[in-house]
Amino acid sequence: MKIGVSREVEAGEKRVAAIPETVAGYEESGFEVIVEAGAGEQAGYSDQAYRKAGATIADEAPSVWEKADIVLKVLPPTEHPDYDQHEADWAREGQILISLFWPAQNEDLTDRLGDRGATVLALDCIPRISRAQAVDVLSSQAGISGYRAVVEAVHNYERYPGVQYTAAGKTDPARVLVIGAGVAGLAAIAAARELGAEVYAFDTRLAVKEEVESLGATFLELEFDEEGEGSGGYAKVMSQAFIDAEMALFQEQAPLTDMVITTAAIPGREAPLLVKEEMVEAMKPGSVVVDLAAATGGNCELTEAGKKVEYDGVTIIGYTDMASRMANHASEFFSSNVAQLLRLLGDADQFAIDLNDEILREMIVLKNGELMWPAPKLPPQDTEEDGAEERAEQAAADPVVVEGGEAQESGSPSKMVRPLLYTAGVAGLAFLVLIGVYAPPDFIHQFTIFVLACFVGWKVIWNVKPSLHTPLLSVTNAISGIIILGGILQVTADATTAALLLGVAATFVASINVFGGFLVTQRMLKMFRSEDEAAEVHSAT
């Protein structure tokens, strides 16, 4: 199979979808690679380097499309300035295009490629699950943008970001506010911290507080009940009241903040307006605002996409090519993501687009011209797993492996268990009917209570934290000492000697259970201290 690597023609895009290293990897695994001349030049990868890696260099863009079975691009196909044609017109039936695509915003392009019968895998449609970390370009590029944002901010700041002690005096650290603590935001926080700045961060999702704090930044909280966690780990659109409170917070922070980096994007929609003109006016002259959402409207009212402007002494940067500004590493990461994707697709010898794979199903926009996007929603999973996966998505820098949430039965037992369960179910029903017909009313009455109690127990126990499982075992053990009642009830004045002895014995052992069980539980629970309590105790000792 042949892979073609196209040169990006959109203005300002310096990245390339394959670097010599990944090309060598492709050649090794059996692909033939054709690279357009100059494809990696702006990212620092020469044609010579590609040749050394085993690729053939194609002088003309159309010939890449002509020869390749799989075409790798960074940005979606667009009008080619050198040939009066659209890149999509070079696609042919069955050809596979892998690139960023944004199908929701590019309906025309989708139709165009659909007419040509092409297959499209959109790199921006990768599901935010832990298994997809390796192929997630949005995260890899967002991390770079976040970092670069800090570089641009400090570059324009003209002062030290961190504390400096010199004979000529001491400087105070700059105060940086990062709005949005997703992949880009966290990268920005980390970069700013590395440079020594004092970093404050805000996000509508409370779950990221811990991540922010783990980077050494302070998490700013609103006194608000609304929770911003949407689906897929993205924030959702908040209510107006919330947004007002948010803006009040920023207004308060404005005169204290030296650099603001905003990263609040909502997939498929215009970016929320968070930094208004008044706030910029309240900022000190010499301050900087970097708006990473400039491409979709910008978080700052004064942002001009693609430009750097000045307002009232404050520099407002709205570059839309942050990742491209670090084209060398950005291409390296991008190419690595793409290479992982090709590995997922089976490499050269076993290449296949397996639509049972959740990742591929979400990514595929067109299959031989047929529209496959958007993918049908999967049935909701266990809420426990959802929570864990959402946490995983936000901290894409820290992949969390959520494996084996359900008990995995190996082949034969699960096949055997199903019919067993069915027979058990039928037997259970038959049993219930028998009870209903033959059992005395007292029994049925007790049985009803029994079943209901089981349900109550079921509901209550699921909420117990794993760290408290041992005390739970201990307390339920103590409570099961209730069997003492059985013993007590035997010991009546008119009982037979045998019954008396047995009753006393039962009472005795059950009593050990009751007293021992509760006391042990008490001992255990006294030990579970929170950080404050622990600190008190530790300082006291």
Next chain:
Amino acid sequence: MLPEGLLTVIYLAAAVLFILSLGGLSREDTARRGNIFGIVGMALAIGATLFHDPGMAYHILLGAVAAGAIIGIIVALRVAMTAMPEMVAMLHSFVGLAAVAVGFASYLGAAPETGMTVYLIEIYVAVAVGAITFTGSVVAWAKLSGRVSGAPLLLPARHVLNALVVLVIIAAGVFFAAAPFGEAINPLVVNAVLASLLGIHLVAAIGGADMPVVVSLLNSYSGWAAAAAGFMLSNILLIVTGALVGSSGAILSYIMCRGMNRSIWNVVFGGFGTADTKSDTVTTDDGVEREVITVTAEDVVDELKNAERVAIVPGYGMAVARAQHGISEMTHKLRGMDVDVTFGIHPVAGRMPGHMNVLLAEANIPYEVVKELEEINGDFASTDVVLVVGANDIVNPTAQTDSTSPIYGMPQLEVWNAKRVYVLKRSLSTGYAGVANPLFFNENTAMFFGDARASIEGVVEHL
């Protein structure tokens, strides 16, 4: 003295208090309150029962209760947290024993006017479940306290054997229920004996690594035994409480199995449908002599001092060595030096659910830094130093790669992703599951041999 209705209402109050008690355990800050609720509920129930019928023989009863109380209190005060699993197992056996005793006592007592057959069946079931719980718990206690080997006792055709025993119990039950009341004590005795044997066999066949599940299963059985006794005595509180405890234990068992990524059938019936666990030592699969890097306390301290993030993964070895206090001191010192310290707890670390958490809490480690597997697994890549203290099967990479391994598929704490891993162990011997661990031979892993407590104390000294 107490009208029947009032007694029932008091039982209702007790049941509600028990439910609140269990609910309180869903969070650390409400947990202590939960225990108090349980105590109050129990006190109400016992008090009301003792004084509801003037025909009761108080002096004997109070004597029995007091005697049990004294023993219970002494044992509870003296038990070490590391011995918690076996103590819980032992206590479960008492509930089973009590159920059997009460069952026999009922049979030797007055016959009921109506519902004879159902009553007989209830007695029979109560004795059966009680006996299984009793002997099963005793075997569990013996295994956990090391008096009996942890290796599973796998008799040939053991499933057939179990099935046969169950059939005989049922057959005897038919005889029992058909006979006039009070005259068929023999089938009941046979029932008790066979059920006891079944209990022994079931627990003996479960391997040591699965003990946490066994403990929760027996917890569940003790609940069902109490419930069965409740049906027998027509006591609503016994039925409700038994159901609560029974489902609690069942859920915990299920959670444990999920934590080991095996089905509950697999665990209980030991290798149902899959290869039986070989308790054995695969050294290195190519027979090559692998070297391990060994370090001393000073080496470890150097790394710790320069680290920003440290993670500690405790296992049963920490419990055995009673190293949790040393670890606590080390943690506090490190935190004072601005080193971030967290703990990674695997769901089946230790010998019973939540075992590690209890030990760490005893050592005054705040629960916020104690993380579960899903919370911490992603952090290892950005962790500078991991200290694996007496843990083995939960940090074994072959569980993810080797499909013939007995622990294949079990979620692991991926400590090998960290920059440096120190394994505190007494020797290179295998863990409870009897599986060799290639983690020890990794390039970024070093073995810190010695008794965990002594090793940690050495580290604290040099910090």
